Amino acid sequence: MTSLETETPSPAPRDYPEHWEADVLLRDGRTAHLRPILPSDAEGLVEFYAQVSQQSKYYRFFAPMPTLSDRDVARFTTVDHRQRVAFVITLAQKILAVGRYDLLDAERAEVAFLVQDQHQGRGIGQVLLEHLAQAGRERGVKRFVAEVLPDNRRMIQVFREQGYSVKGGWEEGVMHLEFDIDPTETSIGVIAAREHRSEAASIAAFLNAGSVAVIGASRRRDTIGATLVRNLVLGDYAGRVYVVNPAADSVAGMPSYATVGDIPGDVDVAIVAVPADKVQDVVLDCAAKGVHGLVVISSGFAETGEEGRKRQRKLVGLARSYGLRLIGPNCLGVINTASAVSLNASLAPVMPPRGRAGFFCQSGALGTAILEKVRARGLGLSTFVSAGNRADVSGNDLLQYWEEDEATEVILLYLESIGNPRKFSRIARRVSRSKPIIAVRSGRTTQGVPMGHAVRQIAAPPEAVDAMFKQAGILQVDTLEEMFDVAQLLAHQPLPSGSRVAIVGNSDALGLLAVDAAVANGLTVTSATALGADATAEDFEDALDAAIDDDHVDAVVAVYIPPLDAGGEEVANVLAAVGEQSDKPLVSTFLGREGVPELLRVPDLSGDTAGRGSVPSYQAVEAAVRALARVVEYAAWRDRDDQDGAVLEHVDLEAATRQVNELLMHHPQGKNLSDVELQALLGHYGVDLWERVHVHSVEEALAAARQLGWDVVLKATAERLRQRPDLAHVWRNIDDEDDMRDAWASLMELIADPADAEFVVQRTASPGVPIAIGGLEDPLFGPAVSFGIAGALTDLVGDKAFRIPPISAVDAAETVRSVKAAPLLFGFRGSEQVDVAAVEDLIRRVAQLKIDLPQVSQLDLVLVHATAGGVTVLHATGRVAPVADARSDLFVRRLTAPAGDTLPG
Missing domain, CATH: 3.40.630.30 (Gcn5-related N-acetyltransferase (GNAT))
Structure with missing residues (x-):
């Protein structure tokens, strides 16, 4: 001990x-x-x-x-x-x-x-x-x-x-x-601001370390420890480097110390490359020395199986209990390219060029390939962090740091899992307002979790996770190549003010491809100038200047394929000059090159990397247009007015909370809500659920019709019947006793097993477009709301939109319009347009209920009639169930505990 x-x-x-x-x-x-x-x-x-x-x-x-x-x-x-x-x-x-x-x-x-x-x-x-x-x-x-x-x-x-x-x-x-x-809006904001400052300070201590100790440094050149020392020294690290190896007097010409405690100066960060079973001893030594944090390169933890997971949990718990933060284990390391720091505390053999993008990834193996690709494209990075198993420090911490880091203008994330999606969404929504975030998410379809990532799988559907990214303004792309395509545009060119595009080129064939690609990606081509194969640099300059000056153009795509006897240097000079001076983005397919070629670069103040105004080039014109379209999408998201001034009226949170608490008091394991309970709960949120009377015989149906005042419907509500479009399980406009007896007899003939058909009698609703709105509560992900046109076909083709509360008026409007069947609500084929504002209001009320009451684990407005006069909620189902923390992460700051059933922040 x-x-x-x-x-x-x-x-x-x-x-x-x-x-x-x-x-x-x-x-x-x-x-x-x-x-x-x-x-x-x-x-x-x-x-x-x-x-x-x-x-x-x-x-x-x-x-x-x-x-x-x-x-x-x-x-x-x-x-x-x-x-x-x-x-x-x-x-x-x-x-x-x-x-x-x-x-x-x-x-x-x-x-x-x-x-x-x-x-x-x-x-x-x-x-x-x-x-x-x-x-x-x-x-x-x-x-x-x-x-x-x-x-x-x-x-x-x-x-x-x-x-x-x-x-x-x-x-x-x-x-x-x-x-x-x-909790009030102000107090929650105060907590979030303190969380931001503390997490940003935690990461700054890693990336701006004034001294680094490599623990496990070795005299053998082929070892991890020796590589770390070599990379620090050859990278011109501005701070002090210490090596720790009890079996050596010196390593790489530097004195070696037996333990961290023997080092005479302060140590900010320790880079750990010792066997997994020795890392805990290192933690204790570093704690005694006053080290801020550890970058654990060592493998042999959760990625190896259950024994490794236990070792990893113990490691994180020990580090935190002594005040240390931890990057890794099983990671590549960290890099800061700032000239005042020049820190390459990683296994990457070459420092990436200095640039304006911060990069976070989880895979150590993939990290080296990413850095090589960055260098090949001439993109440049401000900082790079490979978190490996991401046992402690995560992408959320890096977002907090990059938000105010002046050297970082674009954020790149390669995510293999999301440990705390609620927190990720909350932070990303804020950061995206000032800095674009581009993300690749592996396992996007299967939502699989790699070995070493001790997180639970998200039970919410993949579409809900995609919606979270979209609402947060994150540019989610499918591949690393596409990530770099978008990043090199955002890092060097201004944001477009709209989706109108001009195309200028000397190849008719590539020009047509550019037009087709623009239309396919939702852009509007306002002009396409074909200069011809023999176009000169002056021709390009005149055409580009005209396009830039055109008030009906928001961005320009330049295509240049040189004649056989030309190298394109003069045209490159024109592109670079226009790109530097233009306040509209300019992208190019220049000689089929990828990245930011030397000829198209505007040097930054340091002169060693591409500066603002440099023109990105793409091997294929389709890639250039696709990247531009993604940037247009981001610019539109950032420019939209998302400040929600519309307050939902007729919401009684106190009464709703009291009802849910009373239900759980009598049913601690949870319960499915009855129609009466649903009526009351929805009523607290200003939603009128129409009364339904369950009946089991024609006599009960007659009594129910009298109670409701006739003009009713008789319908079978069993799931097996509601989802059968080929069965007529509803009889409408029943006005008297004879109508009801006829309806009952007719439905009995259609339904083979009437005993469990779950017949109900309900007032007749005005004809309208049937819609369905749902709300779910995922223990990890949090609340999600779905919307679609009701019916079996919607379920079959998956035509549903998802949004993550809180949902603003703008979010609700986008939700309604994002499903493929949305035209049915807007007067399709001459039909009457429904009250879309009422539909949007209903979506927001369900979302508000899900924010306020996480105990409502499931809520489905199964059938809602949308008409020109409003919305009528005819059928709903719901369930209440106890929740562990009621999303308390909004009200208290906490790092997730390192136990195996909890989630890294």
């Missing part, structure tokens, strides 16, 4: 709320562990309290209290996790802070914190308050109160900056603060 290791606390009692435990990221980007306090923490609490200053103790207890009595210790460490809740934040199992609340009455609790002085200013108080508030909400607490001395400015600031509405008063020289703990 090293000096940093401590005894593990005694096993938790049976009623211990384990789901409250969390690894958390503090303001400085380092980790800590938060958990409920235990009686076995008594000794640790005393040790913690001894390191708190007298002033901090006075602020906490309003009186001198130099030590804790045995009675105090027992009272503070023994809680019931209901009326008295307390959390500790630990590092290396040493307590750094304590936060607690004690119930005052059914809805109010008094809250207080105490943080060791040396750890104040790291955002610990805010983290404790977030988690205490979430625990309080679970226990029915509505308000927190706190008594604070007026000169305890740090504590007052914690409460006021949390985003809650804090009311204060004075009594006998003490400030009395009180605030509701229900």
